[in-house]
Amino acid sequence: MSVRRSVRGPRGLRAAGAAVAALALLAAGCGGGDPDGGTVTIRYSWWGAQDRAELIRKTIALFEKDHPHIKVKTDFAEYADFWSKFNTQAAGGNAPDVFQNSVAFLRKYGEKNLLLDLNAQVEAGNLGMDDFRAGLDKAGEVDGRLLGVPVGGNTFALVYNPEAFERVGVTPAAGWTWDEFDAAVHKISAAEGDLYGASDNGGVMYLYDLYLRQNGKAFFTADKKLGFTEADLRQWWGAHYADNKAGDLVPAKKSEQIKPKSSVSGDLSAAEFTWDNFIVRYAAETDTELALAPVPTTDGTRTGQYISSLMLSGSARTQHPEEVAEFIDFMVHDPEVGKTMGYNRGVLPTNAQFDAYEPTGVDAQIAAYEKSVTGVIEPITPHPAGADVAEAAFLRIYAEVALGKTSVDDAVTQFFSEAKTALGS
CATH class of the missing domain: 3.40.190.10 (Periplasmic binding protein-like II)
Incomplete structure (x- = not known):
């Protein structure tokens, strides 16, 4: 009251x-x-x-x-x-x-x-x-x-182009899996010419946090440390880099060229993970119809989402x-x-x-x-001091991977070094 x-x-x-x-x-x-x-x-x-x-x-x-x-x-x-x-x-x-x-x-x-x-x-x-x-x-x-x-x-969502997904016979729905999402992205990239299936969100800390939560982990732990291993991150960044090189995700150079627009509002991509309210800005930047879809899951149930x-x-x-x-x-x-x-x-x-x-x-x-x-919706884990520095490093270092300026292995080593310094751990 x-x-x-x-x-x-x-x-x-x-x-x-x-x-x-x-x-x-x-x-x-x-x-x-x-x-x-x-x-x-x-x-x-x-x-x-x-x-x-x-x-x-x-x-x-x-x-x-x-x-x-x-x-x-x-x-x-x-x-x-x-x-x-x-x-x-x-x-x-x-x-x-x-x-x-x-x-x-x-x-x-x-x-x-x-x-x-x-x-x-x-x-x-x-x-x-x-x-x-x-x-x-x-x-x-x-x-x-x-x-x-x-x-x-x-909370997080998939901002997507419904017409592009419909043309490959995919309708995103609650409980769909990452495998189903990846398959749709591949089909769109193969069928749509200059339109890529998805933006490359490998450097988005909040998306990786959801994926980790789906698998019983989290980006940050309650005791103010990183909640995943170097092997976990190699798998995440390695998969995104492979999809990027396969032509399923928007190349980093093309994403840079259209900034401050996003890849989806710049009509390079059919889908992008971001906060649901960002669709307001994206819709104002393009004539393409955009919609919101659920976050894919690992097990068909848990999204890991929080407010x-x-x-x-x-x-x-x-x-x-x-x-x-x-x-x-x-x-x-x-x-x-x-x-x-x-x-x-x-x-x-x-x-x-x-x-x-x-x-x-x-x-x-x-x-x-x-x-x-x-x-x-699940409870959020309060971010530790230094989380903002770790988030910036996560985005910046993966951008170097996507641009081909550093290897996945070197990037993972660099991130853990910078993040642990930022978190004081």
């Missing part, structure tokens, strides 16, 4: 000491307050393009109308610039009060004591953690601390934890926020928002897909 505090009573000692607190806030750099009217200002930062910024500002207007005692100062940037700025701010004790985060960074910044543990605010009634979809209420929990609250959730999410986290140094919690609560529970944001940050996290938004077009495809996989 969303918390509402539009009308507030006296602030007691906090109001009386506001002038002193304001000076302290300037030194700390987190938020601010108005000593005359009792208005609190919090800083909110996120990454994303201009369209996301426009939507978020509309939701902030809703929040400030509902919470007149809180003002929100905003800042946003593209992904890489956001994290560069955040790291500089955090190092100087000047991190924003509340900011966009993801599961990949919870442990990294949690272990540096940069993230606010929101459990106290839940206990105080300032933040509700009920009504979340598909176990998302647990997505931000790390080692007993609540370090993030989802504002959207997505990952963008989150809102608070700064451990904020002077306004209560207001930060109220802000997060509003952003994840308020139905009007859900209607405004749609699926810009992923499928809406709570049932109240999910039910309030009526998706159309591609968004309707995403909603239908998310509903279809509800029964196969």
Whole structure:
């Protein structure tokens, strides 16, 4: 249930000491307050393009109308610039009060004591953690601390060209296997001329994680290590490299030539594994009809899928934890926020928002897909500190393999060396 505090009573000692607190806030750099009217200002930062910024500002207007005692100062940037700025701010004790985060960074910044543990605010009634979809209420929990609250959730899917698959007599369906997928890819590549059966996703960490989970392993373990062996990775990268050389997967050089488009939205490929909400961007980049299909399985049953999410986290140094919690609560529970944001940050996290938004077009495809996989969703393993570095190495090193610049064996050795250094293991 969303918390509402539009009308507030006296602030007691906090109001009386506001002038002193304001000076302290300037030194700390987190938020601010108005000593005359009792208005609190919090800083909110996120990454994303201009369209996301426009939507978020509309939701902030809703929040400030509902919470007149809180003002929100905003800042946003593209992904890489956001994290560069955040790291500089955090190092100087000047991190924003509340900011966009993801599961990949919870442990990294949690272990540096940069993230606010929101459990106290839940206990105080300032933040509700009920009504979340598909176990998302647990997505931000790390080692007993609540370090993030989802504002959207997505899972992996196959974005594919249904006409190309129909022409070779294949209809992807729940429970289909990797062997069936590989056979379809080969048929499409052989029959379609310049259209390859699939993009080469051998360097996508999240896809390999699903494959490992299907086989009783995982990319990362609960004790913050790699959950697979060098032999496992040689098999994965070796199979992709062989399929690439056989002409079933899009050659790396051709993929590079059409960036920033993906291989499937650039009409080079009939299928590509990615997060289900990416179909929104892909569909906007091509006139070819695209659809979502289930992830293939090893045994016809288990996909290994989980819901990952963008989150809102608070700064451990904020002077306004209560207001930060109220802000997060509003952003994840308020139905009007859900209607405004749609699926810009992923499928809406709570049932109240999910039910309030009526998706159309591609968004309707995403909603239908998310509903279809509800029964196969499993818990996610929190990523260890250094996971982002390991993910980048996985992508970069396999790209060298796909381009023929290094062998599979050398690439595997290099990855394990870099990943173990990044994870401190």
